[in-house]
Amino acid sequence: MQDAPTQILRTQHLPARIAAQFARQIQQGALKPGDRLPTENAMSRSFGVSRTVIREAIAQLRNEGMIETRQGVGAFVIDRPTRHIRLDDRADSDGHAFRDLFQLRVPLEIEAAGLAAAGHGPEHLRQMDAALARMRVTDDSAHDGILADLEFHRIIAAATGNDYFVQFLGAVSDRILQTIVRSRERIRLEEIVAIVEREHTAVRDAIAARDPVRARAAMRAHMAGSAERIALRVEFYL
Template sequence: MSVDFGQIRRTEHLPARIAVQIASDIHDGRLKPGDKLPTEHFLARSLGVSRSVVREAIAQLRNEGLVETRQGVGAFVTERQSRQIRIGEDELFERDSFRDLFQLRIPLEIEAAGLAAVHHTADDLARLDAALDQMTGAEKWTEQGIVADLAFHRAVAEATGNDYFAMFIGFIAERISLAINAARAKAVLEEIVNITIEEHVVVRDAIASRDPKAARAAMRRHLLGAAARIDLTLETD
């Protein structure tokens, strides 16, 4: 299966589109450093989406360093000098750039799975299970299944206990979500969703068993399988 990168643009999922819209307001100066973003409730109502979609969009902006969140207060636009990661959206519609980003994802997420197996807490495992529940529920055929997929990978990163894993993996996962949409659009949906769920369950079980070797191996199989499903050829040992 070969992915049409024009298709990726057309199927970019809602959280990414909303994040791009808010990022444009920030870059163009309509939202300035220190400004508070509207509440999740307000954004969800005004954009006609669920609060979980808004939450994913804000997570992407946070991973890009465009906003910071303060618990119980809200999300605020960061100062320019604190914005550390930025990859232009148009770059990822080029196959070589997209492949390079996916290649970077592999060692990061494999090591994250191993560290998560060692360091995870009960709360971390609960977040993995919550994401899996959503992935396997009635909404698994919809865009919410993609949201849950991304939430699972962020939960793995957070379970490492290393904030930098969460920052970089969260950022990359949001970009890779464009390909998840494209793969779903071109594949037999039932087949690709069921395979993806099975791979995530194996990762979760290895982490829960506190087996870092098995967790790394399971994550590696999942990521190489995901690459194959969008016809990406990667350099691996």
């Protein structure tokens, strides 16, 4: 029986802290492969946070490869390699931290796009298309587009066939999520959705065409645009 969740301080980055609690329970064996996490409503009440916060925490755990979500059923702990990566989540979300993030993320994402172009399967394309459809939403459920953006990059990492890409990108998924949220705060929703859809579609189409060079170039352009949207100047050497 896993420990009861504890209330989360409002000064903390809520999704990351909630994800960290469940990650510890999974790592320590309190939650085992096949176990179902509590419902969003139950977690929202237990932690004293909104369901939006819970969804972001679940998205982070999914991107770290610790759980899978089944439509209409719930979130379940899955088997994963014994070795995995979890970063210290105390880093501030300031310009310096974002710069450090992009210095790691840029080469990883560009190489992942190239490898995905060479090795993806039909299911990866189907999942990318589903994530793109969710990203296009501009109504009251538009927040789901943020999580879909994160999911799109996780799918590319999985399409490489190399679990290290999934693990490394999963380890920084919380920071990536913060940059997506920051960009949406700076730019009108309809405008940012159109820009992001265009950039992600270019990456998807290059991967679908099995063109690693074009896929790498499209991802590089997306990384440059992502940095620019949070007023970050990043030097590219790739």
